[in-house]
Amino acid sequence: xxxxxEDIVQTLKARGLRVTPQRFAVYAxxxxxxxxxxxxxxxxxxxxxxxxxxxxxxxxxxxxxxxxNLVREVLLEEGVxxxxxxxxxxxxxxxxxxxxxxxxxxxxxSHIDLSRLSSRWKVEGxxxxxxxxxxxxxxxxx
Amino acid sequence: xxxxxEDIVQTLKARGLRVTPQRFAVYAxxxxxxxxxxxxxxxxxxxxxxxxxxxxxxxxxxxxxxxxNLVREVLLEEGVxxxxxxxxxxxxxxxxxxxxxxxxxxxxxSHIDLSRLSSRWKVEGxxxxxxxxxxxxxxxxx
DNA sequence: CTTTGTGCAAACGATTTGCAGGATG
DNA sequence: CATCCTGCAAATCGTTTGCACAAAG
Numbered sequence: 001x002x003x004x005x006e007d008i009v010q011t012l013k014a015r016g017l018r019v020t021p022q023r024f025a026v027y028a029x030x031x032x033x034x035x036x037x038x039x040x041x042x043x044x045x046x047x048x049x050x051x052x053x054x055x056x057x058x059x060x061x062x063x064x065x066x067x068x069n070l071v072r073e074v075l076l077e078e079g080v081x082x083x084x085x086x087x088x089x090x091x092x093x094x095x096x097x098x099x100x101x102x103x104x105x106x107x108x109x110s111h112i113d114l115s116r117l118s119s120r121w122k123v124e125g126x127x128x129x130x131x132x133x134x135x136x137x138x139x140x141x142x
Numbered sequence: 143x144x145x146x147x148e149d150i151v152q153t154l155k156a157r158g159l160r161v162t163p164q165r166f167a168v169y170a171x172x173x174x175x176x177x178x179x180x181x182x183x184x185x186x187x188x189x190x191x192x193x194x195x196x197x198x199x200x201x202x203x204x205x206x207x208x209x210x211n212l213v214r215e216v217l218l219e220e221g222v223x224x225x226x227x228x229x230x231x232x233x234x235x236x237x238x239x240x241x242x243x244x245x246x247x248x249x250x251x252s253h254i255d256l257s258r259l260s261s262r263w264k265v266e267g268x269x270x271x272x273x274x275x276x277x278x279x280x281x282x283x284x
Numbered sequence: 285c286t287t288t289g290t291g292c293a294a295a296c297g298a299t300t301t302g303c304a305g306g307a308t309g
Numbered sequence: 310c311a312t313c314c315t316g317c318a319a320a321t322c323g324t325t326t327g328c329a330c331a332a333a334g
Binding site: 073075076077078079081093095096102104108109110112113114116117118120121122123124125126127128129130131132133134135138 | 218263272275
C-alpha cells in the first residue's frame, strides 16, 4: 500500500490537518516502515542526515495524527510506546528475544467466539498478541 | 483462590525471595485485589493508614516478584504500567470509557487457530485483548 | 492576516539508582 | 555475620508545556 507524496498531502488535508514539512515527514516515515518505531526512532530517522524536526514537533505530530486516526499506538512492551500507521484492525507478533514486532493480518487468525463473554460488557472489538521467537533469533540461538 | 499469610510466606521463600514485611505487603495486596493497580495505587493502598513502604521499595518489590514470575505487568493503556498477581494465561477486557480492566478466563474464549501464521515464527503463546464498554459505564451513558 | 505549528528550554511524572543504615536467613 | 533489603534523595528517561517566532491557508 505505497502512497505518493501527493496522496499523503491529500490524506492530511482531508482530516483537517495543516500540512507542514515536519508533520508530513513524520507520517510519511511511519507509512514507509513496518517496525513500529518509537517517537525517538522516528526523530532519529528524520534527522539522520540533516536536522529536520525537533523532538517536541515529532511528539505533537504524532498526537495530531493519532487524534484524526491516521496513526495508532501499539503497546506490547513495558514502558515503550510504539506507533503504527496501519490503523486497520490487525494482530501483532512480538519476539521475546529481540523485541521486534510484526503485524499479523486480520484474516490470518480465525474469528474468535465471544459468545461466552460476560453479557455485562458491550464488546466493540478485540486484538490478539502472539508471542514467541522470530526467525532471526531462532537462527542465532543455534 | 484466597491465600493465607503462611502460604504467601512459603510462596515467596520457594522462589528464593527473602520475606520482608514490605515485599510481603506488596504481594499480598496484589493477590487480594483484582483491579490491576499501578505501582502508585499499591503504594497508596499500603500507606493508607500508616506509612509501611517507600516508593522505591514498592518498585523494587514489584521487580523482584516479576523476576520470579509471581507477578506480571499488564499493558493496555498508553504510558500506564499495571500489575497482576494472576500469572496464569488469561485474557483482558478494557473499558474504553472508564479505563477499568477485567480478567477474562482462558476458557471463556475459543481456542485460536494459529496454523495460518507465518512458519518463520516459533509461537509460544497468545493473549486476547477485548475492548468495549463495561456495565457501569453503559448505565451512566443513558 | 488569522490561525496553527515549530523549536527551544524548562517542567513534569513515573521509574531507577546510589548509598548508608537495618533486617533477614 | 554475610547478604540482601529499605528508605531517602538525587538522577534519569520519555513526554509535555510555555512562549516567541515562523509558516500555512
